[in-house]
Amino acid sequence: MEGCIFNIMKYSIHDGPGIRTTVFMKGCPLTCRWCHNPESQQVDRQAVRFPDRCIGCGKCAEVCTAGAIVIEDKRMRVDIKKCIGCGSCAEVCYAGAVGMAGKAMTSVEVMKEVEKDNIFYEESGGGVTFSGGEPFMQHEFLLEMLKSCKKKGIHTAVDTCGFVRKDILAELSGFIDLFLYDLKMMDDDKHKKYTGVSNELILDNLKELTQLGKRIFIRIPIIPGINDDANLEETGKYLSSINGIEQINLLPYHNISIEKYKRLGEEYSLADIKTPSDDRMDEIAQRLKIFGFKIKIGG
Structure with missing residues (x-):
């Protein structure tokens, strides 16, 4: 079976335990305004430009x-x-002004x-992480690779937004x-505003996974002025009401993907937001620790 991959990162230490290989797959049902992999949102390949x-x-x-x-x-x-993402332009551009995001x-x-x-x-207790997008x-392509991993x-x-x-x-x-x-956030209206979809299915799926006894790390991107307010307490209360959450990873916002948006011909709407300081991230971690969770800052 064939799928569309936009990156395979070796020696990754931020996408689960141990040393891992992270396979980045294209396509996402969300359109988060802070997405740091905008090239992942479309399922198909797309042109990336370097005009200079x-x-x-x-x-x-x-x-x-x-x-x-x-x-x-x-x-x-x-x-x-x-x-149409055919890639013909990238094949003939010997100056490297055009490339392709995504490979079959x-x-x-x-x-x-x-x-x-x-x-x-084997030595680090690592493995493979499927991410994206x-x-x-x-899912069919993912299932085939998951089965192969199990056999070996x-x-x-799997790094997922839960909207499945x-x-x-x-x-x-x-x-x-x-x-x-x-x-991302508990308020459904804000979730729709900043990600494009409701969080109802995401929260339902999380409950089902905990009921199945699956091992779960929650990842919360911390976006200053958007979800670092009362949302933190709401998130802590919600997560403490269900069993099976092993730890919470807090991911500080960064805007280093601005150039990616330009290369795709897209506008980045959160360019003015600053990365939260280490002190601010520590403060947020303490606010969630009171709910009894193990908190880790970063992946």
Whole structure:
């Protein structure tokens, strides 16, 4: 089976226990305003542009069958709505002004990369983490890789936003050793405003996973002025009302992905928000510790 991958990160130590390989899969049902992997949101491949590298040769425009590229003042201009993500422009651009986010890979090809670091998994208690985007967007492809990992004795973790059909979650959960479960905010209206979807399904799925006895790390992105207020107490109260949450990871906001948005021809709306200080993150950690959870700052 073939899927779309946009990165495979080796020697990862922030996506679950031990040393891991993180497989980043394309596609996400959420459109979080602070998303630091905007290239992950679309399931299909998409063009990534580096305008400063363009030498105005026009090769990209010549091979673009969709008519999405024109050369103006010796620089390329791309109409995102017309781009079909075929990658022809990237193939002929020897200046490196155009690249592609996303690569078609088979499950066998992905597993070959994963297995290269078996010795690190064994010595550190690590394994493979499937992330994204949202891995469940390519659930059939994900299932095939999870089954392969189980056959080979590789520990599996899935980093998920929780917005997934219940039947899909139930089918795959038996092959997942650890859930890294993102919890953005408790207020449903704010959740819709900043992520594009309701949190009802996300909260329901979390309860079901705890009832199944799954190992769960909650991940909370801390976005100053958006979810670092009363939301923290609401989150603590909610999580303490259900059993099975092993720890909470607090992920401080950063805006280092601004350039990614520019390369995709998209606007980043939270550029003015600053990364919370270490003291602020410690304060937030203390506010959640009173609910009895193990708190870790960072992945």
